[in-house]
Amino acid sequence: MNLDHISGDPVEHVLTHADGTRRRVYVTSIEKPYPHGKLIVSRTDTAGIITQCNQSFVDMSGYAREELIGQPHSLLRHPGMPAAAFRDLWDTVKAGHQWHGYVKNLRKDGGHYWVHAAVVPNIRNGEIVGYTSVRREPSREHVAAAELQYREMNGQ
Amino acid sequence: MSFNFTVSPSFPNERISDWYIFNTWLQRSLSLPIHLELYDNFGAQRAAIAAGKVDIIHANPFDASLLVREKGFRAIARPEGPPDEMVIVSAAESPAQGIPDLQPGTRLACTDDPCVNTVGRILLEPANLDTGNTVELRRETYIQVAKAILRGEADIGFFPVAAFNALSSLVRRDIRVLVTSDTQVIQHVFLVGPALHDRVDEMTHLLLTMHETDKGRSMLEALGASRWQNVQQEDVEFMIDIISTLTQ
Ligand SMILES: Cc1cc2nc3c(=O)[nH]c(=O)nc-3n(C[C@H](O)[C@H](O)[C@H](O)COP(=O)(O)O)c2cc1C
Numbered sequence: 001m002n003l004d005h006i007s008g009d010p011v012e013h014v015l016t017h018a019d020g021t022r023r024r025v026y027v028t029s030i031e032k033p034y035p036h037g038k039l040i041v042s043r044t045d046t047a048g049i050i051t052q053c054n055q056s057f058v059d060m061s062g063y064a065r066e067e068l069i070g071q072p073h074s075l076l077r078h079p080g081m082p083a084a085a086f087r088d089l090w091d092t093v094k095a096g097h098q099w100h101g102y103v104k105n106l107r108k109d110g111g112h113y114w115v116h117a118a119v120v121p122n123i124r125n126g127e128i129v130g131y132t133s134v135r136r137e138p139s140r141e142h143v144a145a146a147e148l149q150y151r152e153m154n155g156q
Numbered sequence: 157m158s159f160n161f162t163v164s165p166s167f168p169n170e171r172i173s174d175w176y177i178f179n180t181w182l183q184r185s186l187s188l189p190i191h192l193e194l195y196d197n198f199g200a201q202r203a204a205i206a207a208g209k210v211d212i213i214h215a216n217p218f219d220a221s222l223l224v225r226e227k228g229f230r231a232i233a234r235p236e237g238p239p240d241e242m243v244i245v246s247a248a249e250s251p252a253q254g255i256p257d258l259q260p261g262t263r264l265a266c267t268d269d270p271c272v273n274t275v276g277r278i279l280l281e282p283a284n285l286d287t288g289n290t291v292e293l294r295r296e297t298y299i300q301v302a303k304a305i306l307r308g309e310a311d312i313g314f315f316p317v318a319a320f321n322a323l324s325s326l327v328r329r330d331i332r333v334l335v336t337s338d339t340q341v342i343q344h345v346f347l348v349g350p351a352l353h354d355r356v357d358e359m360t361h362l363l364l365t366m367h368e369t370d371k372g373r374s375m376l377e378a379l380g381a382s383r384w385q386n387v388q389q390e391d392v393e394f395m396i397d398i399i400s401t402l403t404q
Contacts, residue, residue, distance in 0.1 A: 036255065037279060038338045041398060054340050098404055116281065118401035124393065134401040137282045
C-alpha cells in the first residue's frame with residue numbers, strides 16, 4: 001500500500017500472511033457504507049488469485065479493475081481480521097463446502113467496509129476449479145458482534 | 157413421441173398466447189412435435205420437472221440450478237437485456253424510509269416466485285428480519301400483492317422490477333420503493349434436457365438468429381425481448397454458484 005492513496009488519518013500496521021510473508025498497510029477509521037441492494041462478487045483460482053469481479057467489487061475496494069485481477073485476494077485483508085477466520089474459510093472451501101462469515105475489508109484508501117460474505121467452491125466435473133465469493137449487506141448488530149469476537153480473537 | 161416445453165410461471169398472463177405462437181414456430185422450425193404446457197405456479201412446474209415431464213424450458217434462475225446440476229439440462233440462450241432485479245416496496249404513507257427502519261413483526265406480501273422471494277429475503281437481512289420474525293402473506297399475482305399493501309394488510313411487498321413497472325401509475329403513486337436489487341447476474345435461461353441434446357446446436361442457432369427475420373422479431377417483441385443472447389455453460393454454472401450462496 002502506498003501512503004499517497006490514503007485519505008484521513010492513517011495508522012501503520014504490518015500484516016503477517018498465512019505463508020509467512022509480511023506487508024505494510026495503512027488504516028484509517030473511515031467506514032464506507034455497504035451499497036443497498038447490491039451483491040459484491042469476485043472469483044479466484046484455486047490459489048486465491050483474483051480472476052474476475054463485478055463492478056460493485058471494484059467500487060467498494062477503491063482499486064481499479066486492472067489493479068485487482070491477478071492479485072491475491074489478501075490484498076483486501078484488514079489488520080482487524082484474525083488469521084483464524086481465514087484459516088477456517090480455506091479449510092471449509094477446500095473440503096468442498098460453503099463458508100459464511102462477517103468480514104471487514106481494507107480499501108485502497110485505508111478505509112474499510114463490512115460484508116456478510118459467502119465463499120463457494122466452483123465444482124466442475126467433480127473437481128474444484130476455483131472459488132466464488134458473494135457478499136451482501138450485514139445488519140449493524142451482526143457487525144458489532146463480529147467486531148467484538150474478532151477483537152477477542154486478536155487478544156485485544 | 158412428443159417433447160414437452162414449459163415456461164417459468166413468472167411471465168405476465170397477457171403473454172400466454174405469445175408463448176403458444178413461439179412454440180408453434182419452434183415445432184415447425186425443428187420439425188419436431190413439441191407440446192407447450194404452462195403451469196399456474198412454481199409448485200406445479202417443479203412437480204412436472206421432478207416427474208421428468210419437461211424437455212425444454214425457459215427457466216427461472218432458481219430452477220436452472222436443479223435442472224443443470226441434477227437433471228443434465230444444457231443452457232443455450234437467454235433474452236438480451238438487464239438481469240432479473242426485484243424491488244421491496246411499502247405504502248407511500250408508511251413511516252419506513254428504508255429497509256433498516258423495518259421492525260420485527262413486519263407483514264410482507266409476495267407470490268411464490270422463488271427468485272424474487274430469495275433475493276427479497278437477502279435484502280431484509282440488514283434489518284435483522286427473517287422468516288422467524290416476519291409474517292408472510294402469499295398472493296396469487298403481483299396485482300394482489302399491490303392491493304395487500306394499499307389496503308394496509310401488508311407492510312411491504314416483493315415485486316420483480318418488470319411487474320412493478322407494469323402497475324398503473326395511479327397505484328405506483330401510493331407506493332414507495334425501499335430498495336431495488338442490483339445483483340447484476342441473476343437471469344432466466346433457455347434450457348434443453350438430455351432427450352434433445354443431439355438437437356442443441358440446431359436449436360441454439362435457431363434462437364440466436366431469430367431476430368433476423370421480421371416474423372422472429374415480432375414474436376420476440378411480444379415476449380418482451382429484442383433477441384436471444386448466447387450463453388456458455390460456464391456462465392450458467394457461475395450463476396448457479398452465486399445463487400447457491402443466497403439459499404444457504
Ligand atoms: C473467493 C475468495 C474470496 C475472498 N475474499 C476475501 C476478502 O474479501 N477479503 C479478505 O481479506 N480475504 C478474502 N479471502 C481470503 C484470502 O484469500 C486470504 O486468505 C486472507 O485475506 C488472509 O490472507 P493470508 O491468507 O494471506 O494470510 C478470499 C478467499 C477466497 C477463496
